[in-house]
Amino acid sequence: MGTLLPTSVELSEIDSEEGPSSSEQLDAGALFVLKSRGSWLHCGYHLTTSIVAPALLSLPYALSLMGWFPGVLCLTLAALITFYSYNLLSLVLEHHAQIGRRQLRFRVMAEDILGPAWGRYFVGPIQFGVCYGAVIACILLGGQSLKFIYLLSTPKGSMQLYEFVSIFGILMLILAQIPSFHSLRHINLVSLVLALAYSACTTAGSVHIGNSKNAPPKDYSIIGAMQNRVFGAFNAISIIATTYGNGIIPEIQATVAPPVEGKMFKGLLVCYAVIIMTFFSVAISGYWAFGNQTKGVILTNFMVDEKPLLPTWVLLMINVLTLLQVAAVSVVYLQPTNDVFERKFADAKSDQFSIRNVVPRLVSRSLSVIIATAIAAMFPFFGDINAVIGAFGFIPLDFILPVIFYNVTFKPSKKGLMFWGNASIAIICSAVGVLGAISSIRQIILDASTYSLFANV
Numbered sequence: 001m002g003t004l005l006p007t008s009v010e011l012s013e014i015d016s017e018e019g020p021s022s023s024e025q026l027d028a029g030a031l032f033v034l035k036s037r038g039s040w041l042h043c044g045y046h047l048t049t050s051i052v053a054p055a056l057l058s059l060p061y062a063l064s065l066m067g068w069f070p071g072v073l074c075l076t077l078a079a080l081i082t083f084y085s086y087n088l089l090s091l092v093l094e095h096h097a098q099i100g101r102r103q104l105r106f107r108v109m110a111e112d113i114l115g116p117a118w119g120r121y122f123v124g125p126i127q128f129g130v131c132y133g134a135v136i137a138c139i140l141l142g143g144q145s146l147k148f149i150y151l152l153s154t155p156k157g158s159m160q161l162y163e164f165v166s167i168f169g170i171l172m173l174i175l176a177q178i179p180s181f182h183s184l185r186h187i188n189l190v191s192l193v194l195a196l197a198y199s200a201c202t203t204a205g206s207v208h209i210g211n212s213k214n215a216p217p218k219d220y221s222i223i224g225a226m227q228n229r230v231f232g233a234f235n236a237i238s239i240i241a242t243t244y245g246n247g248i249i250p251e252i253q254a255t256v257a258p259p260v261e262g263k264m265f266k267g268l269l270v271c272y273a274v275i276i277m278t279f280f281s282v283a284i285s286g287y288w289a290f291g292n293q294t295k296g297v298i299l300t301n302f303m304v305d306e307k308p309l310l311p312t313w314v315l316l317m318i319n320v321l322t323l324l325q326v327a328a329v330s331v332v333y334l335q336p337t338n339d340v341f342e343r344k345f346a347d348a349k350s351d352q353f354s355i356r357n358v359v360p361r362l363v364s365r366s367l368s369v370i371i372a373t374a375i376a377a378m379f380p381f382f383g384d385i386n387a388v389i390g391a392f393g394f395i396p397l398d399f400i401l402p403v404i405f406y407n408v409t410f411k412p413s414k415k416g417l418m419f420w421g422n423a424s425i426a427i428i429c430s431a432v433g434v435l436g437a438i439s440s441i442r443q444i445i446l447d448a449s450t451y452s453l454f455a456n457v
Contacts, residue, residue, distance in 0.1 A: 028346035029339040034254040040263035044270030045188035052195045053329040060286025064294040065236035085402035090264035104254035130393035138330035140376040142168035145323040162377035169373030176365040191328035198321035199278035210289030238436035245394030387440040395433035
């Protein structure tokens with residue numbers, strides 16, 4: 001089915017309501033990928049899928065690197081800061097929409113508020129790296145979930161991880177062709193339900209194992225010398241920041257139909273209600289059950305010497321739910337890449353589903369997924385690299401830039417609490433981000449001896 005191009009009247013309405021410059025509003029990426037047709041509820045679905053992802057299964061490990069009080073405190077502070085910063089970002093976007101210049105992309109926000117160089121050379125590349133890195137990590141996680149399901153049914157199976165990554169990549173080739181962000185609204189509703197389901201199953205599994213006769217000794221002390229503990233704590237902060245990270249708030253708000261006022265806040269309320277139900281339950285129950293023996297992904301603790309501590313059907317269900325949701329997360333983080341390709345190769349004056357636009361869309365999106373799948377298969381230790389991407393990417397985009405954008409846009413009094421509160425968040429998060437990046441790079445160096453191409457991990 002085709003869609004009609006906007007009429008001249010509709011385009012003039014885009015001019016007044018969405019407000020980017022004419023070149024920005026009329027490019028194919030804005031017209032085809034970032035369609036502004038959604039409601040605040042759709043916004044909540046997109047936000048939840050982009051944040052509440054299988055990365056939350058690493059939160060018990062983050063707590064094991066910090067201990068009970070610092071870990072739960074950091075988890076809570078990250079929730080408060082990101083909710084606050086995402087709201088500030090939304091207020092800035094709403095302000096620019098009201099004055100006739102609606103910003104549809106993070107890069108454009110940076111160009112308008114801080115200057116062209118910030119958008120072109122800092123925010124744009126960082127966002128692209130973060131989003132594409134998330135796609136690679138999701139494809140790898142999807143392959144690992146497929147392999148886990150395979151080994152549950154065939155314990156002595158000989159298939160390698162890269163084969164499962166390739167199979168998942170084929171699924172992504174199909175899903176990548178979904179035309180617009182708005183088209184994902186029903187998929188992302190299902191994703192929200194899947195996240196609640198596998199988080200509840202994981203929590204119940206941890207509690208069951210923690211109370212069973214096979215429960216490991218509960219030791220909550222931090223392992224290692226002082227230097228390793230310090231670096232481990234900052235690595236944990238990077239994990240938590242990456243888990244709460246989003247990086248595409250402007251693109252999500254771009255999917256909301258005008259007027260946009262107040263809709264993002266309602267969407268964030270939906271998202272953070274799900275976050276509270278999932279992040280804290282999985283993190284606390286997992287750390288309670290396994291203590292300092294918690295592994296990088298809590299599901300790994302559910303197997304000991306290749307023997308499951310839970311009924312096989314429970315493990316199978318958790319992995320199937322995770323597999324399905326990670327596919328939705330992958331498609332969401334493909335949207336900024338799709339927007340770039342659409343802007344470069346599509347013709348805004350032709351119909352979205354014309355041959356002129358369908359062929360370059362099919363080729364560019366397929367190549368994007370093929371390259372991401374190849375990287376995931378070749379470097380199955382990409383999780384370590386993704387921690388660095390998170391430290392260099394999610395912390396600037398989600399913790400630092402929103403408060404800077406707000407201060408520059410609204411210019412609160414330098415004698416007031418708002419200005420100095422925002423400045424403090426920016427300074428503290430910058431320092432934590434640098435230390436987290438150093439810690440993540442150090443972890444890569446320590447693990448480098450275990451790396452090999454196409455490793456069957």
